[in-house]
Amino acid sequence: MPDQRTPSNMVGTLNERAQHLLKVLVERHISDGQPVGSRTLSRDCGLELSPATIRNVMADLEDLGFVRSPHTSAGRVPTVRGYRVFVDSLLQIKKLNSLEIEQLQRAVDATQNTTELVQSVSTLLSGVTRLAGLVMLPRHNTQMLRHIEFLPLSRDRVLVILVLNEHEVHNRIIDVEREFSAADLQQASNLLNERFAGRDLLQIRNDLLNELQATRESMNVLMETALAMAGKVFENDEETEDYVLQGQTNLMNFAELADMEKLRQLFEAFSEKREILHLLDRCIDARGVQIFIGEESGYQALDECSIVTAPYTVEGRVLGVLGVIGPTRMAYERVIPIVDVTARLLSSALNSRS
Amino acid sequence: MPDQRTPSNMVGTLNERAQHLLKVLVERHISDGQPVGSRTLSRDCGLELSPATIRNVMADLEDLGFVRSPHTSAGRVPTVRGYRVFVDSLLQIKKLNSLEIEQLQRAVDATQNTTELVQSVSTLLSGVTRLAGLVMLPRHNTQMLRHIEFLPLSRDRVLVILVLNEHEVHNRIIDVEREFSAADLQQASNLLNERFAGRDLLQIRNDLLNELQATRESMNVLMETALAMAGKVFENDEETEDYVLQGQTNLMNFAELADMEKLRQLFEAFSEKREILHLLDRCIDARGVQIFIGEESGYQALDECSIVTAPYTVEGRVLGVLGVIGPTRMAYERVIPIVDVTARLLSSALNSRS
DNA sequence: ACTTGGCACTCTGCCTGTCTGAGTGCTAAC
DNA sequence: GTTAGCACTCAGACAGGCAGAGTGCCAAGT
Numbered sequence: 001m002p003d004q005r006t007p008s009n010m011v012g013t014l015n016e017r018a019q020h021l022l023k024v025l026v027e028r029h030i031s032d033g034q035p036v037g038s039r040t041l042s043r044d045c046g047l048e049l050s051p052a053t054i055r056n057v058m059a060d061l062e063d064l065g066f067v068r069s070p071h072t073s074a075g076r077v078p079t080v081r082g083y084r085v086f087v088d089s090l091l092q093i094k095k096l097n098s099l100e101i102e103q104l105q106r107a108v109d110a111t112q113n114t115t116e117l118v119q120s121v122s123t124l125l126s127g128v129t130r131l132a133g134l135v136m137l138p139r140h141n142t143q144m145l146r147h148i149e150f151l152p153l154s155r156d157r158v159l160v161i162l163v164l165n166e167h168e169v170h171n172r173i174i175d176v177e178r179e180f181s182a183a184d185l186q187q188a189s190n191l192l193n194e195r196f197a198g199r200d201l202l203q204i205r206n207d208l209l210n211e212l213q214a215t216r217e218s219m220n221v222l223m224e225t226a227l228a229m230a231g232k233v234f235e236n237d238e239e240t241e242d243y244v245l246q247g248q249t250n251l252m253n254f255a256e257l258a259d260m261e262k263l264r265q266l267f268e269a270f271s272e273k274r275e276i277l278h279l280l281d282r283c284i285d286a287r288g289v290q291i292f293i294g295e296e297s298g299y300q301a302l303d304e305c306s307i308v309t310a311p312y313t314v315e316g317r318v319l320g321v322l323g324v325i326g327p328t329r330m331a332y333e334r335v336i337p338i339v340d341v342t343a344r345l346l347s348s349a350l351n352s353r354s
Numbered sequence: 355m356p357d358q359r360t361p362s363n364m365v366g367t368l369n370e371r372a373q374h375l376l377k378v379l380v381e382r383h384i385s386d387g388q389p390v391g392s393r394t395l396s397r398d399c400g401l402e403l404s405p406a407t408i409r410n411v412m413a414d415l416e417d418l419g420f421v422r423s424p425h426t427s428a429g430r431v432p433t434v435r436g437y438r439v440f441v442d443s444l445l446q447i448k449k450l451n452s453l454e455i456e457q458l459q460r461a462v463d464a465t466q467n468t469t470e471l472v473q474s475v476s477t478l479l480s481g482v483t484r485l486a487g488l489v490m491l492p493r494h495n496t497q498m499l500r501h502i503e504f505l506p507l508s509r510d511r512v513l514v515i516l517v518l519n520e521h522e523v524h525n526r527i528i529d530v531e532r533e534f535s536a537a538d539l540q541q542a543s544n545l546l547n548e549r550f551a552g553r554d555l556l557q558i559r560n561d562l563l564n565e566l567q568a569t570r571e572s573m574n575v576l577m578e579t580a581l582a583m584a585g586k587v588f589e590n591d592e593e594t595e596d597y598v599l600q601g602q603t604n605l606m607n608f609a610e611l612a613d614m615e616k617l618r619q620l621f622e623a624f625s626e627k628r629e630i631l632h633l634l635d636r637c638i639d640a641r642g643v644q645i646f647i648g649e650e651s652g653y654q655a656l657d658e659c660s661i662v663t664a665p666y667t668v669e670g671r672v673l674g675v676l677g678v679i680g681p682t683r684m685a686y687e688r689v690i691p692i693v694d695v696t697a698r699l700l701s702s703a704l705n706s707r708s
Numbered sequence: 709a710c711t712t713g714g715c716a717c718t719c720t721g722c723c724t725g726t727c728t729g730a731g732t733g734c735t736a737a738c
Numbered sequence: 739g740t741t742a743g744c745a746c747t748c749a750g751a752c753a754g755g756c757a758g759a760g761t762g763c764c765a766a767g768t
Contacts, residue, residue: 035731037730037731037732038731038732039730039731049740049741050740050741050742051731051741052740052741052742052743053739053740053741055731055732055733056733056739056740058732059732059733069731069732071747071748071749072731072732072746072747072748072749073729073730073731073732073746073747073748073749074730074731074732074748074749075730075731075732113527147505147507149503149505151501151503151515151517153501153517159515159517159523161505161513161515161525163505163507163513169513169515169525169527171515171523171525173467173523246625247625248621248625249618249621249622249625252614252617252618252621253618258614260606260612263606264603264606264607267602267603267606268603271600271601271602271603389760391759391760391761392760392761393759393760403711403712404711404712404713405712405760406711406712406713406714407710407711407712409760409761409762410710410711410762412761413761413762423760423761425718425719425720426717426718426719426720426760426761427717427718427719427720427758427759427760427761428719428720428759428760428761429759429760429761
């Protein structure tokens, strides 16, 4: 379980020097993908230590499960646990320079409606990180109803239009038992607007149940049909979650995903969506950046991958999650702030237009 | 250029026996992917011919460009031209048995709104053929306007709702110079419904230009603003074409696409969409099944692939194209009827609900 | 004139052995 | 606790050998 900044990862058992060496090893491995040997490390670690000494330390690190050798004589690579320690305790996050932020900002400003925005933020993430970018569509459950409107379609079908958050428009078609005149429908929508405009969908759904019972006694026919219709609108409103994924092809450049079977499983998971959505759901309650490394995600298809996510919000309410997927060996110190900033940008973009 | 059933592919230069051998060779290569040698062919061709004789014929076929050897001693594989002849003149299309058709039918019947339908037809194609399925979204230019409605959103913005073909609902937001009351908007939509409901969007767009001039003289203010608004609705209505692709991962099982770089280019073309859409556009005027083999498509990313497409229609008007993408070595005799039938099914599904 | 068997040739795939470079573990000395 | 030295191991690259599959061509058969 990714539990940030807790010492549960046993980093405490490592002395200063071992931590430093682990850090350099991970950085080195991230940057060139090769197993790191004692000589290289001795050269690059900045301390005056011979390869032999390094070897002793490495042996300890291996015993503790932070690194491992792919084979007898091949240097060490970090294990998932090694990455975990690195990410939680060792890594120094790079600040983005203002130029990069500006670039992100510009791309966000350029788009208008929400789906377009989500699309381009996803493309943005994938472009900047050279990994796969991922943005969950905003859950409209927590969005505010601005306006509701009914239009007659045919004898037994009515088109319902929901305007959410000023920009977002949703359509639904409901089946009704008897014919309604345009005037009937007009009245119904007036009633509902009066009562529900300005609240979020979740509230509305809850309130509806209460109101339906309350009015049953007052015997107001108009009111009752209006509420019944509203009931239909919101009843089968199971959050159909979805996400936009961009830049899958970036993942095809990584040696660790060169195995076609592995890659197929991964791509299948992407189009299957279910597993990925579950994973994203688990990130939605985290206050900030959340990271799953390798098998930590619990999904076989993501074994060789890491996911870095951050939730985005409107008026303090979490609407969704965005992030990137890449090989475990990714440049966390760059990716983490990018995901973080992007989530903030998307949040403020959504805020400013709601 | 794919020009079906013309003898331009020089099949005429081949005698009966050579044609038969080419046919068997292509079939054999399609089914197991290996280069076909003279001995195998002599065994499988059904004629009583020694391998030596076969070799002579194969040499001729190679001279004419229908087959080639990957290297000195490796049997022959069909060239693009060989496939072309095979597809145009040699192949016997398998009839689908009623069970398969029923299966397709059921899947189509199960879905409701258009996007869902397109989605599931694409999944269907990919599932049945084990290739990538492709369905272009219906062009709404040729769809019928059933109803138009305006709703005030804010002082200077109006939400426009277009109901097309009974089931399809589109939203658009337009900016207006001055505020309109709900009543104003109601009147405007009434006017426009009277005039335009029942026509297709392309007609409407044309008519609008004329009407705008005609009413300028009659000085009917209401009329003029209504038409002006309608103008705004339809002006920036550039057909944004799109398609739904399913089952890309199927393509990863084919040996001829095992080269990661090649595969990346292909997948990039899929998410880029532009090239694929151009290609589909070229298929839209064909009356029936259209096939591009290998480089015939003209796009480098599709070099190793073939595309089989068929247009689908509503009331005789072509709304879009669907098809499959797979390696050049695909089971044409099965794929062609599947694509053909699926297009018909989609057409009739769209017809029955419009 | 077409068909066939035979033969030499070629190429791939596979296995083997060898060698080198990189890296480790261990031990003994500092 | 640190270091140098040494024996050991392993992957990767390279060359040689061998079997299998297939071709092209030629000469003989029908």
